[in-house]
Amino acid sequence: MNEARKFSEQIIDAIHPRTVLKKKPRTYREKAHKAYLAIVKQGRPAEKVRRREIKQQLQYFCRNLNHIERWGEYWPEGTLLPRWLLH
Numbered sequence: 001m002n003e004a005r006k007f008s009e010q011i012i013d014a015i016h017p018r019t020v021l022k023k024k025p026r027t028y029r030e031k032a033h034k035a036y037l038a039i040v041k042q043g044r045p046a047e048k049v050r051r052r053e054i055k056q057q058l059q060y061f062c063r064n065l066n067h068i069e070r071w072g073e074y075w076p077e078g079t080l081l082p083r084w085l086l087h
Helices: 003-018 029-040 048-073
Strands: none
Touching: 003 029, 003 048, 029 048
């Protein structure tokens, strides 16, 4: 889950300069990474804690995907992402 979130942040970083927006959308990058490290350091967390953390990471990831999908509406198919992200 953490790798997917990081990859979505890379996509946002690559696409943002090609948009007309002045500010990059919120990704809560530091907050998400800090929460991930807190759960990893616990070793074997309780089921309730693990479920809460998975939900939290999914919410960060979904937020990033929503930004990417919104930007995708403005470009023709295949022109939004740089070539290195497509492979």
